[in-house]
Amino acid sequence: MNTVYPKEEKRMSAERNKEIIRQCYEQFFTHRDLTRLTEVIGEGFVQHSPDAPSGRQAYLDHLAEAAFFGGSSDIKLILADGDHVAVHHNMKLAGEDGEGLAVVDLWRLENGRIIEHWDVEQPVPEASRVPNGMF
Template structure:
């Protein structure tokens, strides 16, 4: 298994533990002590980010991974996410993770609401 494949499996495992099993402890083990957040909607720093995830875990939400792409220490995840108390069509999200020592050390994301109607027939996913 290459480093890129291993990194993909680490990231995929985090999504499964968080969104399917709601196991924040398993995700916490994968977050590096030097964690840096670049998303304007989430806090930076390991402890602050874990507190943010804890709040989100209790609120519910779903994640349907469409594709995962890895290049060395970077892993991109394209997924369809619904949020707490969200009855709408959710968000199209691309998360970009950088791993160091087999742990998530840096995160960026781009989020876009899924529209009720689209001008193109192929959709966002």
């Protein structure tokens, strides 16, 4: 009999959730494609960002029109703990010069579906103001 212990199950869930989120970023930012997000965003999706709507379809519609659609994301770190995945990345808006934004997105998944999102973002300042770097 192959027994999966709670700690191992949580680790496996975290790895699966990290991969789901990584795929979403890759498809959205690299290929300008919402397909993977459409597959994994749950119907009762809850948004905690003041600039984006809650609800599956409302959020997908928002993403298709958002300033960062067509932009880029350079993922610096993805961390996961069970159902939560944090992504620290450098996002640049389409057609924008400069260093972009330092962003931390926090996602909550349930049974492989994205059901909640929070974010914190700030413009990347001049290198001289951050001697240790933003990333």
